[in-house]
Amino acid sequence: MKRDVTSLQSETKLIFEHSHEGRTGFQAPPTPDSLPAFELPAELQRKNAPRLPEVAESTAVRHYVNLSTRNHHIDRDFYPLGSCTMKYNPKINDEVAALPGFAGLSPWQPASTVQGALELLGELSDALLEVTGMDNITLQPAAGAQGEFTALLMFRAYHMKKGNVRKRIVIPDSAHGTNPASIVLAGYGVTQLPSDSNGLMDIEALKRTLDEDVAGLMITNPNTIGLFESNIAKIIDLVHDAGGLVYMDGANLNALLGISRPGDMGFDACHINLHKTFSTPHGGGGPGSGPVAIKEKLARHLPVPVLKKNGDLFVWDWNRPDSIGSVHTYYGNFGMHVRALAYIRSLGGNGLHAISENAIINANYLRKKLSPTYQIYIDKPCMHEAVFSGNNQKAKGVRTTDIAKRLLDYGIHPPTVYFPLIVPECLMIEPTESETKETLDEFIEVMQQIDREATETPDLLKHAPYTTPVRRLDEAGAARNLNIRYFDNANA
Amino acid sequence: MRYIPNTPDDRSAMLRDIGVSSFEELLEQVPASLRLNRPLKIADGQSEWQVRRDLTHMSEKNLSAMGHACFMGAGSYDHYVPAAVNALASRSEYVTAYTPYQPEVAQGTLQVIFEFQSMICELFGMPAANASMYDGGTALSEAIAMARAHTKRQRIVWTEAVHPSYRRVAETNNIALGMTFDVAPCPNGSQSNDTISMLLGDDVAALVVQYPNFFGIIDDLKQLVDRAHSHGTLVVFVTDPMAMGLLKSPGQLGADIVVGEGQCLGNYMSYGGPYLGLFAASSELVRLMPGRIVGITKDVDGRRGFVLTLQTREQHIRRDKATSNICTNQGLLATRATFYMSMLGPTGLKDIGVASARRTQYLMKKLEAVPGFSIAHKGVHFREFLLKVPGDARLFFKFMSENGILAGIPLTKFGMTDERGLLVALTETRTLEEMDKYVALATGYATGGMK
Ligand SMILES: Cc1ncc(COP(=O)(O)O)c(C=O)c1O
Numbered sequence: 001m002k003r004d005v006t007s008l009q010s011e012t013k014l015i016f017e018h019s020h021e022g023r024t025g026f027q028a029p030p031t032p033d034s035l036p037a038f039e040l041p042a043e044l045q046r047k048n049a050p051r052l053p054e055v056a057e058s059t060a061v062r063h064y065v066n067l068s069t070r071n072h073h074i075d076r077d078f079y080p081l082g083s084c085t086m087k088y089n090p091k092i093n094d095e096v097a098a099l100p101g102f103a104g105l106s107p108w109q110p111a112s113t114v115q116g117a118l119e120l121l122g123e124l125s126d127a128l129l130e131v132t133g134m135d136n137i138t139l140q141p142a143a144g145a146q147g148e149f150t151a152l153l154m155f156r157a158y159h160m161k162k163g164n165v166r167k168r169i170v171i172p173d174s175a176h177g178t179n180p181a182s183i184v185l186a187g188y189g190v191t192q193l194p195s196d197s198n199g200l201m202d203i204e205a206l207k208r209t210l211d212e213d214v215a216g217l218m219i220t221n222p223n224t225i226g227l228f229e230s231n232i233a234k235i236i237d238l239v240h241d242a243g244g245l246v247y248m249d250g251a252n253l254n255a256l257l258g259i260s261r262p263g264d265m266g267f268d269a270c271h272i273n274l275h276k277t278f279s280t281p282h283g284g285g286g287p288g289s290g291p292v293a294i295k296e297k298l299a300r301h302l303p304v305p306v307l308k309k310n311g312d313l314f315v316w317d318w319n320r321p322d323s324i325g326s327v328h329t330y331y332g333n334f335g336m337h338v339r340a341l342a343y344i345r346s347l348g349g350n351g352l353h354a355i356s357e358n359a360i361i362n363a364n365y366l367r368k369k370l371s372p373t374y375q376i377y378i379d380k381p382c383m384h385e386a387v388f389s390g391n392n393q394k395a396k397g398v399r400t401t402d403i404a405k406r407l408l409d410y411g412i413h414p415p416t417v418y419f420p421l422i423v424p425e426c427l428m429i430e431p432t433e434s435e436t437k438e439t440l441d442e443f444i445e446v447m448q449q450i451d452r453e454a455t456e457t458p459d460l461l462k463h464a465p466y467t468t469p470v471r472r473l474d475e476a477g478a479a480r481n482l483n484i485r486y487f488d489n490a491n492a
Numbered sequence: 493m494r495y496i497p498n499t500p501d502d503r504s505a506m507l508r509d510i511g512v513s514s515f516e517e518l519l520e521q522v523p524a525s526l527r528l529n530r531p532l533k534i535a536d537g538q539s540e541w542q543v544r545r546d547l548t549h550m551s552e553k554n555l556s557a558m559g560h561a562c563f564m565g566a567g568s569y570d571h572y573v574p575a576a577v578n579a580l581a582s583r584s585e586y587v588t589a590y591t592p593y594q595p596e597v598a599q600g601t602l603q604v605i606f607e608f609q610s611m612i613c614e615l616f617g618m619p620a621a622n623a624s625m626y627d628g629g630t631a632l633s634e635a636i637a638m639a640r641a642h643t644k645r646q647r648i649v650w651t652e653a654v655h656p657s658y659r660r661v662a663e664t665n666n667i668a669l670g671m672t673f674d675v676a677p678c679p680n681g682s683q684s685n686d687t688i689s690m691l692l693g694d695d696v697a698a699l700v701v702q703y704p705n706f707f708g709i710i711d712d713l714k715q716l717v718d719r720a721h722s723h724g725t726l727v728v729f730v731t732d733p734m735a736m737g738l739l740k741s742p743g744q745l746g747a748d749i750v751v752g753e754g755q756c757l758g759n760y761m762s763y764g765g766p767y768l769g770l771f772a773a774s775s776e777l778v779r780l781m782p783g784r785i786v787g788i789t790k791d792v793d794g795r796r797g798f799v800l801t802l803q804t805r806e807q808h809i810r811r812d813k814a815t816s817n818i819c820t821n822q823g824l825l826a827t828r829a830t831f832y833m834s835m836l837g838p839t840g841l842k843d844i845g846v847a848s849a850r851r852t853q854y855l856m857k858k859l860e861a862v863p864g865f866s867i868a869h870k871g872v873h874f875r876e877f878l879l880k881v882p883g884d885a886r887l888f889f890k891f892m893s894e895n896g897i898l899a900g901i902p903l904t905k906f907g908m909t910d911e912r913g914l915l916v917a918l919t920e921t922r923t924l925e926e927m928d929k930y931v932a933l934a935t936g937y938a939t940g941g942m943k
């Protein structure tokens with residue numbers, strides 16, 4: 001018998017294992033017989049067809065619907081993944097992005113035929129400039145990391161123009177991994193400074209490292225501990241005085257809407273993750289969108305093309321001799337721009353402020369309620385996320401990984417773990433404004449229960465999860481015995 | 493506020509539990525001088541009905557390929573997207589999940605990526621593929637960074653028949669690393685010529701070719717690949733996945749890295765994004781790959797499962813030593829491509845290729861016969877060709893668009909000087925009527941004294 005009594009845990013077939021010669025799920029529109037044949041010289045012809053699966057549409061649909069049930073997702077339950085801002089993704093946003101007048105546009109159409117699209121980009125740009133307090137913006141970067149890189153290239157161009165391109169960019173040790181990676185791609189060296197005992201930028205260390213080799217500073221605000229860098233104005237002045245520029249990693253902008261603006265703090269550039277703060281869905285890894293907002297002094301270096309208004313007409317300006325070039329083939333992830341604008345319009349200025357207010361209250365509520373059980377890293381009011389250390393539980397022989405895996409049994413996605421790197425056994429919890437007090441209370445109960453389990457039945461945690469489609473997976477084995485495609489022989 | 497569940501009462505209760513008397517108290521770390529003490533100047537929130545009405549109105553100001561016959565290509569194609577792709581790809585399980593950091597509850601996403609990698613390997617004839625890059629241009633950028641890391645060389649040679657926008661993006665993305673770029677001219681539109689070989693040398697990290705090339709021509713590249721290899725140069729193929737049901741794979745031709753734009757695989761043109769950067773490489777280069785890679789493993793009970801693997805290449809582990817800075821990628825687009833390819837199967841892929849190619853041959857033949865028009869290049873064309881129109885191609889485009897046809901892309905759009913050049917693309921969705929209308933309008937345009 002092929003079928004077993006079904007259980008929660010199961011292996012699924014791969015789509016290739018459903019394949020059956022001669023089946024297909026697609027019918028191409030007919031080609032009239034009168035059309036010439038396609039004659040391809042023998043030496044260019046493919047002999048062995050690519051072994052795509054051969055399945056009917058119904059089989060494919062059933063397979064991928066079944067696979068989908070093996071995912072956790074924000075529409076199913078709580079997803080407090082710190083730094084990722086897993087908020088609710090409104091459905092109207094997807095609907096408007098799919099409108100034929102948006103989804104059906106070729107990027108090569110002349111500006112005169114896409115005025116509605118450009119008007120939308122203009123309105124989104126204005127709203128993002130108002131939120132950030134900046135002077136100018138590019139929507140081109142496809143994600144946060146690309147936004148960082150784009151801004152660093154602009155820093156580079158700025159310094160080059162001044163006659164000294166400089167050598168290093170400074171980051172705190174709490175920085176996200178994309179920061180140092182982007183710095184290197186932009187041709188700079190990385191100087192990483194230890195944070196101070198309050199989890200903030202160490203001003204004295206910064207002073208010591210600043211010299212004419214420092215091209216700039218990258219800093220996340222609120223930082224990855226969830227704290228506002230309260231000395232940020234001073235920090236920025238110091239860097240500016242040394243001739244450097246300052247970049248804000250805007251991944252945590254969900255804490256600042258209508259409260260405080262990077263432009264007013266003195267930053268020269270920042271990126272905005274539309275796929276965090278502005279609700280565009282994460283799609284199991286992407287797409288994102290990472291617009292970069294800047295001060296006027298960097299405007300000449302913006303990537304081309306730049307959106308411009310000539311009278312009543314929106315146009316793309318390509319004629320910008322000091323531009324860094326282009327970082328994306330077209331104008332960025334347009335479908336995400338549509339979604340973000342739908343979100344901004346739905347909320348309005350006051351609504352955006354309310355987003356941050358609720359996100360901050362929710363985070364502080366968790367901070368307060370969980371800190372008797374879990375060690376809060378810095379015991380001060382936090383912004384949009386609360387960062388804990390699993391030290392208390394480690395003393396009982398249970399690691400943060402074990403806590404995370406046990407949460408899965410309770411149907412909750414774990415927080416971000418082991419980041420930022422400076423927090424031992426880190427648990428970074430970002431509830432967002434989307435969650436009800438009831439959900440937070442439930443989460444608190446579950447976290448307390450897991451702590452009790454850590455005391456009473458630590459082994460239970462070390463082998464969790466038990467209820468998920470598969471249990472703990474051998475990640476080291478996957479890297480050792482690399483198996484990253486179905487067919488192990490090449491088929492050309 | 494329809495996206496914020498907590499009421500003022502909830503908030504008061506929570507603030508009380510937190511131990512503060514007002515929200516303001518929670519902001520004590522934000523210096524007063526840095527506070528925005530005014531409302532944001534953004535119009536009041538709208539009802540969903542208003543949002544839909546206004547954005548629909550904006551969308552209707554655009555001239556959409558969904559209401560016009562679209563003959564525009566250059567990396568963005570009007571192929572049909574099956575309803576099942578949209579139905580599956582709108583499931584919350586795929587749409588609203590994050591990157592699969594907790595594999596036990598992300599097997600859906602992880603298995604789809606594994607299947608995607610496997611399918612891309614099949615198309616390109618390569619042993620390894622990743623989970624996606626941002627788009628075709630950034631995929632090429634990463635290929636160049638990889639070639640630099642592998643060969644420790646700083647010079648790139650690419651042909652004029654490699655997409656000019658991809659080249660611009662790849663140059664921007666690699667310029668700070670000191671890379672230099674030499675363009676080999678393709679006077680006849682073909683990449684099989686001797687000037688390309690003459691630019692090669694022992695200091696070249698990578699030779700970049702496009703297949704079929706930017707002008708739609710299928711070049712025979714075998715000799716060129718061998719020449720590059722004799723210099724220890726890696727060969728990067730910018731490849732159209734839609735041609736892979738018909739053409740020898742880049743892997744068989746000796747490619748070391750294959751990149752491409754996967755928009756055509758079940759994704760919309762959407763004014764240039766979000767798109768899908770494809771990236772595949774030889775086994776030797778796997779550990780230099782950018783981005784996410786999914787591998788098979790087992791769980792503690794011996795069940796097959798999937799995880800992100802070789803993560804020591806990536807920014808969250810290796811930071812400044814990472815192979816790339818990419819974090820968020822184009823996952824949902826890769827997911828759609830997986831659904832699409834699984835329904836296409838080998839026959840569907842081939843059928844679309846043949847249907848597009850036969851339409852291309854037909855329109856080329858017909859337009860060649862129209863006085864004042866000519867086809868710029870000889871050679872076998874796949875689903876795109878360079879048309880020479882009488883006068884400025886921008887004026888011809890305008891004339892055609894007023895008659896319901898998006899006739900192609902004027903070459904001047906790509907910074908090329910040929911004002912008469914129009915790049916014309918055909919997919920399986922172009923009908924005989926549309927093609928005949930194109931020809932009739934062109935005929936009238938030529939004889940009617942070029943408006
Ligand atoms: C603090 C921080 N910086 C940068 C990034 C990178 O953004 P993206 O994933 O959009 O490239 C992230 C998110 O992943 C982040 O949390």
